[in-house]
Amino acid sequence: MSYEAVRDKLERGDSVLLDGGVGSEILRRGVYWRCHGIEQHPEVVRQVHLDYLAAGADVIRTNTFQLNRRAYLNLFHGLEHMRHIGPPELEHKAGKLVRQAVELAVKARRLAGREGDGVAIAGVISPLEHSFRPDLCPPPKACHAEHAEIVEQMKSAGVDFVLLESMNCLSEARAACEAARASGLPAWVSFTVRENGRLLSNEPLEKAVQAVKRLGAEVVLVNCAPPADITKAVALLRRHGAGHVGAFAHIGRYDPPSWKFGFYPRFSGTEAYPPERFLKAARQWKKLGARVIGGCCGTTPDHIRALREGL
Amino acid sequence: MDIHSVNQRYAKLRERIERREVIILDGAIGSEMLRRGLTWESHKVESEPAAIRSIHADYIRAGADVISTNTFQLARRSYLNHFADRDHMRHIGANGLEKRAPALIREGVARAREARDQARRPQVCIAGAMTTLDWCFRPDQAPSPRDMRAEYRETIGAFKKAGVDLMLFETFNSSREARVALEAAREAGVPAWVGFVCDWKGRLLNGETMTRVRKGLRGVEPDVLLFNCAPVPDVTLALGELAKVYGHPAGAYAHVGRFDPPDWMFTDEYPPEKYLAAASEWVARGAQVVGGCCGTTPMHIEALKQGLPKNLLA
Numbered sequence: 001m002s003y004e005a006v007r008d009k010l011e012r013g014d015s016v017l018l019d020g021g022v023g024s025e026i027l028r029r030g031v032y033w034r035c036h037g038i039e040q041h042p043e044v045v046r047q048v049h050l051d052y053l054a055a056g057a058d059v060i061r062t063n064t065f066q067l068n069r070r071a072y073l074n075l076f077h078g079l080e081h082m083r084h085i086g087p088p089e090l091e092h093k094a095g096k097l098v099r100q101a102v103e104l105a106v107k108a109r110r111l112a113g114r115e116g117d118g119v120a121i122a123g124v125i126s127p128l129e130h131s132f133r134p135d136l137c138p139p140p141k142a143c144h145a146e147h148a149e150i151v152e153q154m155k156s157a158g159v160d161f162v163l164l165e166s167m168n169c170l171s172e173a174r175a176a177c178e179a180a181r182a183s184g185l186p187a188w189v190s191f192t193v194r195e196n197g198r199l200l201s202n203e204p205l206e207k208a209v210q211a212v213k214r215l216g217a218e219v220v221l222v223n224c225a226p227p228a229d230i231t232k233a234v235a236l237l238r239r240h241g242a243g244h245v246g247a248f249a250h251i252g253r254y255d256p257p258s259w260k261f262g263f264y265p266r267f268s269g270t271e272a273y274p275p276e277r278f279l280k281a282a283r284q285w286k287k288l289g290a291r292v293i294g295g296c297c298g299t300t301p302d303h304i305r306a307l308r309e310g311l
Numbered sequence: 312m313d314i315h316s317v318n319q320r321y322a323k324l325r326e327r328i329e330r331r332e333v334i335i336l337d338g339a340i341g342s343e344m345l346r347r348g349l350t351w352e353s354h355k356v357e358s359e360p361a362a363i364r365s366i367h368a369d370y371i372r373a374g375a376d377v378i379s380t381n382t383f384q385l386a387r388r389s390y391l392n393h394f395a396d397r398d399h400m401r402h403i404g405a406n407g408l409e410k411r412a413p414a415l416i417r418e419g420v421a422r423a424r425e426a427r428d429q430a431r432r433p434q435v436c437i438a439g440a441m442t443t444l445d446w447c448f449r450p451d452q453a454p455s456p457r458d459m460r461a462e463y464r465e466t467i468g469a470f471k472k473a474g475v476d477l478m479l480f481e482t483f484n485s486s487r488e489a490r491v492a493l494e495a496a497r498e499a500g501v502p503a504w505v506g507f508v509c510d511w512k513g514r515l516l517n518g519e520t521m522t523r524v525r526k527g528l529r530g531v532e533p534d535v536l537l538f539n540c541a542p543v544p545d546v547t548l549a550l551g552e553l554a555k556v557y558g559h560p561a562g563a564y565a566h567v568g569r570f571d572p573p574d575w576m577f578t579d580e581y582p583p584e585k586y587l588a589a590a591s592e593w594v595a596r597g598a599q600v601v602g603g604c605c606g607t608t609p610m611h612i613e614a615l616k617q618g619l620p621k622n623l624l625a
Contacts, residue, residue, distance in 0.1 A: 032350055033352070033573070034573055034574060072572060074446070074449070075446065075448065075570075075572045076448050076570075077448045077449065077450075077484075077510075077516050081448065081510075081516070084511060084542070085541070085542060085566075085569060085570050086569055086570055086571065087569045087570075087571045087576045090571070130392075130393065132393060132394050132395050132399065133392075133394075133395060134395065135395075168395070194395075194399065194402075195402055200395045200399070225403070226402075226403060250403075253403060253404055253405040253406065254393070254394075254403050254404050254405065255404070255405035255408075256390060256393035256404075256408075257352035257353060258352065258353055258354050258384065258385060258389055258390075258411070258412070258415060259351055259352055259354075259384060259389075259573065260384060260389055260392060260446060262572075262573075264352065268405050269405070269406075
C-alpha cells in the first residue's frame with residue numbers, strides 16, 4: 001500500500017522526497033562501524049530513520065548498503081578458511097543483519113505513526129563487491145543468484161520495494177533488476193556516475209537507462225557522486241528518456257580507513273555543503289526533471305528538511 | 312641514528328641467530344589495540360601515539376628482542392582499492408589519500424623507535440611490518456609481478472627512510488609475492504624475514520607445498536622464514552613439514568582466537584602457559600624466532616621469554 005502512494009505521486013508528476021545518508025549518519029553519531037551498527041546500536045539506526053521521517057522523507061532507505069555474504073567471505077580464503085578461523089555463524093551474518101536492518105526501518109515508521117500515510121521503505125541493495133570497483137563485478141549468473149537471495153531476505157522482512165543503489169556497471173544492474181522484478185517487488189535503479197557522465201565502468205549512461213527500463217525499473221536515478229556531477233547526469237537521464245528520474249548526490253569527500261575491511265561510509269569535509277547549498281543543487285535537479293530527490297553519503301536530516309521546505 | 316649503527320644492531324641479532332639462540336618476537340599489535348579499547352581503522356599511530364607506544368613498551372618489557380611496527384596493510388593500494396581508479400580517487404576522495412600510507416608508515420616506525428628509546432633498550436630491533444599488497448588471505452588478488460615490484464620498492468623505501476632495522480613481510484600467501492618482496496628488500500639493502508600463512512594441511516594458504524616454497528625462494532631466502540596468522544596446531548604442522556625440506560632459520564607466531572571482521576574475537580583457548588607449551592614444540596621442530604600473532608598479549612610474550620629454551624637443541 002505504501003508503495004502505491006509513492007507511485008501515485010510520481011504518476012501525478014509530484015516530487016517524492018528520499019532520505020539522506022544512512023551509514024555516514026550513523027558513523028557521524030559516534031557509532032563504531034561494526035555490523036553497520038545494527039548489532040550494538042540498533043537504537044541509533046532507528047533514530048536516524050526517525051529523524052529522516054521527521055524531516056519529511058517520503059521514502060526511507062534501509063541500512064543495508066554492501067551487506068551481503070560476499071562482504072564477509074571476501075576477507076577469507078574461502079568458506080572453509082572462514083569456518084576454520086572465523087567465529088561461528090559468520091557465513092549467516094549478512095542475511096541476519098539484512099533482516100534486522102529492514103525491521104529497524106519498519107519499526108521506525110511504526111513509531112513515527114506513519115504507516116498509514118504513504119511512507120515507503122526502500123530495501124537498499126548495492127553492488128555485491130565494492131561499489132566503486134566495477135572491475136570486481138561477479139559473472140551475471142552469480143550476480144543474479146546472490147541478488148535474488150538478498151531480494152528475498154528483504155521481501156520477507158517487509159520492504160515495500162527495492163532500490164538498487166550505486167550500480168556501477170550494466171551487467172550487474174541488469175542481473176539485480178531481473179532478480180528484483182522476479183520477486184514481484186517494484187524496483188528502482190540508481191547508477192553511480194563519473195565526472196564525464198558515464199558509469200564507473202565507463203559504459204554510457206544511455207545504455208544503462210535502456211537496459212533497466214526494459215527490465216521494468218520504475219525510476220532511474222543517479223547517486224554517490226558530487227552534486228555537480230549529479231546535475232549533469234540528471235540532464236543526461238532526461239535526454240535518454242529515462243521516464244521517472246531521481247537524484248541523490250553525496251557531499252564531502254570519501255575518506256576510507258587504512259584497514260581494508262570493506263564498506264566504511266566516512267565522508268570528510270561535508271561542511272562545504274550545508275543544507276542551503278545542497279538545496280540549491282537539488283533545485284537544479286528538479287528543474288531538469290528529477291522527481292525523486294534526496295541525499296547520499298554525508299547528507300543529514302537537516303539537508304532533507306531543507307529539501308522538504310525549499311523544493 | 313645513521314644507517315651504519317642500524318646495520319650493526321641487526322648484525323648482532325644475526326650473530327645470535329647463527330649461534331642458534333632462540334629469539335623472541337613481540338605479540339599482536341592490532342588486536343591488542345582492540346583489547347585496550349581502541350579501534351584500528353586508522354592504525355592510531357598518529358592520533359593515539361601514547362597508546363601505541365605503550366603497547367610496544369610492554370612487549371619490550373616482556374622480553375621481545377624484535378618489535379614490529381603497527382603498519383600492517385599500509386601501502387598505496389590500501390587506499391586506491393576503495394576507488395574505481397586514481398582519477399576517481401582524486402575526484403571524490405579525501406585530500407592527501409595518496410600520501411597517507413607513507414605518512415602512517417613514518418609515524419608507525421617513529422612510535423616503535425620512541426618506545427625503544429624510552430625503554431633504554433638500544434639492542435631491540437625494529438621490524439617494519441608489511442603484508443601482501445592486496446588482501447592477505449586472498450592470493451587470487453595479488454597484482455602482476457611488475458606492479459608488485461614497483462610498489463614493494465616504494466613501500467620498503469618508506470620503511471627504510473623511517474629507520475627500521477629489518478622488514479617483516481608477514482601473513483604472506485605465496486612464494487611468488489614473497490620473492491618479489493625479498494628481491495626489493497635486497498635491492499634496498501634492508502634485511503628481511505617472511506611470515507607465511509599456512510593452511511591446516513601443512514601447506515601455504517594458496518596450496519603450495521613446502522617443497523614448492525623452498526624452490527620458489529631459491530637464491531633469495533629470507534634470514535628467517537616464519538609461519539603466522541594461523542591457529543596454533545596449523546603452525547605446528549607447517550613447521551614440521553618445512554623442517555623436512557628447508558635448511559635455513561625458521562620461526563613461528565600463531566594467532567589465538569578468531570578473526571571476526573572488523574574485529575578480533577578473543578578466546579581463552581590459549582592462555583600464556585598453554586601457548587608456551589605449543590611454542591616449546593615449535594622450538595623442538597626447529598623454530599628459532601618465536602612470538603605471537605593476533606590475539607596474543609604481552610603476557611604471552613613474557614611466558615615465552617621465561618619458559619622457552621635459550622638455544623635450539625642440537
